[in-house]
Amino acid sequence: MKNKSKPDVPHPLEDLVRMDRIPHIWCSGCGTGSVFASCLTAIKQTGIDYRRFTMVSGIGCSGRGAGYINIDSFHTTHGRAIPFASGIKMANPDLNVIVFSGDGDLCAIGGNHFIHAARRNMDLTVVCINNFTYGMTGGQVAATTPFGAKSATTSAGNPESPFNLPLLAYAAGATYVARWTMLHSRDLADAIKESILRKGFSFIEVLSPCPINYGRRNKEKALDALRKYQKNTIVKNGANPAEADIDFDKGVILGKFIDIDKATCDESYRKMYRPQETADKQLKTG
Amino acid sequence: MKYWRVPLDSNEVQVSRGKVHIIEERCKGCGYCIEYCPREVLEFSKAYNAKGYHPPVVRSEDCLNCHYCELLCPEFAIFSVEAIGEGV
Numbered sequence: 445m446k447n448k449s450k451p452d453v454p455h456p457l458e459d460l461v462r463m464d465r466i467p468h469i470w471c472s473g474c475g476t477g478s479v480f481a482s483c484l485t486a487i488k489q490t491g492i493d494y495r496r497f498t499m500v501s502g503i504g505c506s507g508r509g510a511g512y513i514n515i516d517s518f519h520t521t522h523g524r525a526i527p528f529a530s531g532i533k534m535a536n537p538d539l540n541v542i543v544f545s546g547d548g549d550l551c552a553i554g555g556n557h558f559i560h561a562a563r564r565n566m567d568l569t570v571v572c573i574n575n576f577t578y579g580m581t582g583g584q585v586a587a588t589t590p591f592g593a594k595s596a597t598t599s600a601g602n603p604e605s606p607f608n609l610p611l612l613a614y615a616a617g618a619t620y621v622a623r624w625t626m627l628h629s630r631d632l633a634d635a636i637k638e639s640i641l642r643k644g645f646s647f648i649e650v651l652s653p654c655p656i657n658y659g660r661r662n663k664e665k666a667l668d669a670l671r672k673y674q675k676n677t678i679v680k681n682g683a684n685p686a687e688a689d690i691d692f693d694k695g696v697i698l699g700k701f702i703d704i705d706k707a708t709c710d711e712s713y714r715k716m717y718r719p720q721e722t723a724d725k726q727l728k729t730g
Numbered sequence: 731m732k733y734w735r736v737p738l739d740s741n742e743v744q745v746s747r748g749k750v751h752i753i754e755e756r757c758k759g760c761g762y763c764i765e766y767c768p769r770e771v772l773e774f775s776k777a778y779n780a781k782g783y784h785p786p787v788v789r790s791e792d793c794l795n796c797h798y799c800e801l802l803c804p805e806f807a808i809f810s811v812e813a814i815g816e817g818v
Contacts, residue, residue: 472758
């Protein structure tokens with residue numbers, strides 16, 4: 445087909461995407477691209493200079509996000525996105541650090557880093573794309589695969605219980621916890637924007653379909669998953685994270701669960717170990 | 731748009747209108763924009779793009795420029811720009 449329909453105006457997010465790397469590797473029907481678009485929209489909406497952002501990703505399908513964004517970014521080792529991001533934040537606290545990665549990378553392989561960054565209240569925005577499986581490696585069972593769901597390694601159904609990620613984040617000390625699906629693009633963009641603008645460890649879980657490696661084995665096409673996200677979810681801001689386990693038969697709770705104001709790790713560190721720097725900064729800002 | 735009774739301020743109200751742009755060669759045919767357009771403006775085309783997918787085509791002029799397709803599209807392949815609005 446010829447480029448007859450190619451518009452003369454560029455796509456509004458093109459300034460934030462490395463267009464030489466597009467088309468991206470995400471499959472047809474994968475929700476990661478939609479979450480990525482919401483994240484870019486949120487970055488745009490904050491109105492902050494792009495040079496004041498850094499995106500850090502680990503390994504996995506969603507870990508490719510750092511490679512596609514046209515701002516400073518790091519594609520790090522498996523599970524270690526949060527330690528890299530913590531280092532960036534401690535070295536240059538003026539940067540807005542966004543961690544964009546998947547459930548396997550952040551909460552299984554990098555699970556310890558995740559709980560300790562939450563405990564320290566590192567000033568990071570963590571966008572965790574939960575597709576219920578290890579999509580890139582072929583759909584093996586993950587720490588978030590629902591009970592009874594089929595995967596490449598659990599052909600008769602998953603015998604284990606999955607993580608409740610909002611509860612994990614809250615219990616570890618995260619000061620902002622939210623959950624949306626890729627279909628709730630506007631709420632998601634607003635949540636990411638809110639967590640970029642606030643201080644403290646912000647955790648946003650995003651449910652997203654993996655039609656190839658999860659959906660295929662569980663008889664769930666991409667659009668079926670989206671219909672489930674639309675019909676079997678309940679938006680309940682301020683809900684108790686303990687009730688937020690993922691069970692689509694009962695209804696999955698979405699919304700902003702936790703928003704607490706607490707001193708961040710770099711603030712407390714600088715106050716205790718660099719008192720002169722803090723005093724100078726206070727003088728400057730009045 | 732059809733109303734059973736014309737609103738009194740219909741002369742003053744401007745309905746926003748959008749023009750949908752589709753970058754066909756980027757589309758991977760997931761159908762999200764077609765399924766979730768609130769005005770059902772889009773449908774699958776009969777033709778294929780270079781990748782072998784059916785990209786969406788605009789079938790009606792009802793777009794209200796809500797930008798939802800733009801946010802939902804995983805491929806950065808669809809967006810809308812404001813068109814000149816008209817009265818109710």
